[in-house]
Amino acid sequence: MELLRPRTIAEATAALRDGAVALAGGTEVVPLLRDGPLLAARLVPLAGVVPRGVDGRRATPEAEQSHEVGAAAATAAPRPVLRVGAGTTLAELEVDPEIPAALREACRLAASPQLRSMGTLGGNLLQATRCWYWRLHSGCWLQGGDRCHAREGEHREHAFFGNGRCASAHPSDPAAALLALGATLRTDRRELPLSELYRLPRDDDRSTTTLAADELLLELEVPSPDASVYLKAMDRKRFAFALVGVAAARSGGEVRIALAGAAPIPWLLAAPDALDEATPLPGTSYKVEVARTLVDRALEAVAP
């Protein structure tokens, strides 16, 4: 294995084009490389290349706000927006008072202190599923095989939305928070709403993101809501992935709700009663019940 030393974004993306793998905090990459699911002869460290830290800045033009999926009528006044480098660690975000409560809390309740001080926001958004069949490389559908083992098998931690093919549940707490906050993403080549980073895997393309192999996440733009919250149900009080995570953010009259642990990708809930359309598996119907309670509580928490 070789560790490259890119100094610029261009050098880094060039290396990615050649099949190298991006290494941010390494909390996902290192175990996956050791274990097999990820293969790479060359690693591209992103420290010093991808921005790290939080910048305040005023106002996104109306035009840019309008491409947010699920956004109802654009709100009147421009809102303050924070720029968060993709290389910022979760530990830095969890204590930053500038950061909206939902994102701060999502970071605070993610992983463990050590992992939060190593792991970056960019890496977190791109983490792979925790589905045990995937992690134990069972050659399942998402890994290119022809069967989802979880649907018929043990799936208590799995999805209740978007689970027709792959029943995995997206593990990122920050992604749900950012989705509810209506964050946009800047890569080395484009800007897009965070919701467009993710896509449900399809038979012909089983990737869960729209990121090109040589594309780098650089920065997130996070609007400041009037109120936001993140609630997380897990098997223990800390250091566990979300069984269900519910993020809610209110900007003016509009409330957006997003879920972690609900679908193969972070899941935007069009409205609270969209939970009626959930498609739970036998072992995940309890999650719908949990989600109902948490959505009610989240709405109450952000209500004016």
Place this chain on the structure above:
Amino acid sequence: MARLIKTEKEVEGHYTETWVVVEEDVLEQWPAGPRAVVGQPAPRIDGHERARGEARYTADLALPGMLHTAVLRSPYARARVRRIDASRALTAPGVRAVLLPEGADLPPQHAPEAIASEPGAIGAALAERARVAPLTSEPGYEGHAVAAVAAETQAQAQAALRLLAVDWEPLEPLLDADDAVRRKSLVSEPRVNERGDLERGLAEADVVVEAVYRTQNVLHNSLETHQAICHWHGDGELDVYISTQFVWGVRDAVAERFGLERDKVRVVCEYMGGGFGSKNGPGEYTLIAAELARRTGRPVRCALDRRDESRAAGNRNATIQRLVAGARADGTLTALGGEFVNAVGWDGLSASTAGPMQLLYACDNVRTVEYGARLNTPPNAAFRAPGFVEGTFGLECLIDELAAKLDLDPLEVRRRNYATTDPVNERDYSAKGLERCYQLAERHWARRDDVRARSDGAWKRGVGLASQIWFGAGGPPSYAWLRLNAEGHATVITAMQDIGTGTRTAVAQIAAEELGFPLARVSVALGDSARGPFASISAGSSTTPSMGPAVRAAAADVKRQLLEIAAQRYAVDISTLTVEDGRIVAGGSRSWPVEEITGLLGDGQLLGKGARGPNPTGMRVLTFGVQVAEVAVDVGTGEVVVERVAAIHDVGRIVNPLGARSQVEGGIVQAIGYALSEARLLDPASGTVLTKTLDAYKLPTIADVPEIVTEFVDEPDPHLTNLGSKGLGEPPIIPTAAAIANAIRDATGADVRSLPVTREEMLRALREARERERDRLGAPAA
């Protein structure tokens, strides 16, 4: 004087009566209560070594020239290995030997000569069928060891493992425990225990409750994984460095496998990183390392990684308990019955899950049947009070369901059925402090109304309790030596092990107490079968009650010699002499520092020896306790939070209140994991383990731990040894899960009957309770 006697030996509930040679236990027990050293809280004497990272665990040892092992484990729950081609593995870089199972067809190129002539091959590399190591060509569970490779580095061994070409024939696994019982796939004969007449008892009852309880498989997950380093030297002598709970058991098992004289095997374990019952024997990893070491002439390490630990290092088996209880209106039990299915796995002991039902209450009509299902799942291993943890969950929930139906106070029902002699064999208890435990529990139990009143919105609060019964007498043989040097420093020498329970400190306290020394003047040399006498296994809550009396006897032997010399030196009557706080005291008036006498020794030493005396015959020596749990349940999300546990136990004399409290807290923390979050999950079709990693298998974290209040009866058992102490390793983990489940019922009215009480189980139970309530209200008036 050594005597030949008949005594009872008990390990984890199994009594065996055997002839043993024992030395008489002539010392009088100390009076009850804290003494100068014993009964005083003492920080661990090896605490600094451990805390500073200086303590060397097996995982930290590296012998010169040591090879590393990778073990090929079956990826299938049941399979046959048709053929293994090891030729590519043999020629891989760094490989020194490959071990293959009997039975599988090995291609001819495996002959060492053929290998040696291949380009790039290492002449020394050998592929042979395992003769001693337990490799199989017919794996019966996922993780069953099939082949092993020794190489210069761990990475090379692992790389070579991937080059073994194995022709597997996967077979249909048997995974369902009830199914196994139907098909008579059992590890042992069903165990039936009966007294009185269950049917008659049920007929006499005013109220009968029936329920099915299920408990899950849980993993020990000691932080130091199972591992050993084996090293042959000299004239066929074998050193084994191993993370173990029983140095002597490993010695005997390894010697037997290799046909060696027992003392040709030396077993060393100075520090070990947790076992909880799973490290009582050598395990296949030790035998593999020993065989590879023999073949290569090099020291060989074989260590399980975390994932192997989760499938091949044992587990607490799952159970299904179909229980019934009958009682009169006043709460007097008339009948207890149960069918217990232990999902033992491929191999292992079917522990006594019916034990609590048999032993805890005075009830005339009791019938239990226990099945040990043999399945294509990883073998179980003893895990802190095996059987009783599972069985107490069922029994103590059942008693509470009964109390609820009778509308009686659960503590009252337990008292009404208090056993004053052993209900199975009518023997007297050597001591029974359970009623005292109940008395001490009253003030915790009395918090009930306040706790319920703190319910708040979706958070419902409640209190539950459960009783504990278990063994813990220990027994002979166990020996200790004690050496006192010229500087007046004493060393206890015994080949026991301290697995983290603090026995090293406890025996130092006992020696110091008997000698009249401050604790700082006693050290303990342990963990080496070549350098100390035989000592007890650290399992079955037996280390302190077995070792303590032996250590005290050794110290008394030295003290006698010390006083004999002092009597001569100071020309005083020996009967007026004692030792207190490191000084020799004559009749309370004159005193001299001990060094004045020991200083006369020069290079001489005072040597003492001590042996564990017999257990009282014809008596039941048991431990007792009760725990009171307070929980909060979020009825909207099914979250359960344990807020407080009060633990009151009777284990005889407490040697070290600080260490004892730690044992209790540790047991309760493990029990909270058992009750709420831990479960080894299998893929239902293939039987492979899904929770192989510590992100998926959820041990409690510090954030999950409630307030814990620990109290002890702390009365020496007058019939048990010169110490009156019983074991404490296991009692605290026994009643917690039932106390939590009972608190959940108190808080919500819902009956949780399956462990762990995850969100789904909690929400299911709440739904059931709501439906029951609706039916009750909706039922037409009579």
Place this chain on the structure above:
Amino acid sequence: MLESLELTVNGDRHALDAPVGRSLAEVLRDDLGLTGTKIACYEGHCGACTVLLDGVPALSCITLVHAVGGRGVTTIEGLREHPLVDAFVREDALQCGFCTPGQIVSASALLAANPRPTREEIGHAMAGNLCRCGAYRNIEAAIASVGGGR
């Protein structure tokens, strides 16, 4: 591929050759003999291998040694005189002791950032260090006693 590197551990500089991909934990334990850092899972799930990188707690088992760069590494061997060591022993905050070095390293970072942590804060900051023996209550007491929190 072997690549040389410099590593500062507990203030001592070491020049080493190591294959890219080797973890900091292996280098500490196997190359430098600093076996106080334990490995219990080797995949970032338990905290036994916790060290400080420029004062920030990190899991050495999933840190590539070549990615440490100029950051100073502190292991338990560098914290032997820390008051937490005595506090852990005094409060009996260890049983088998296998998780203990990692606990003390994490706790030292907590106290450096927050000298008087509350019970909640200790629970939050120490949740990444699993202890199978369940010494948690005493771990909390030990940290609180050094932090003057009680």
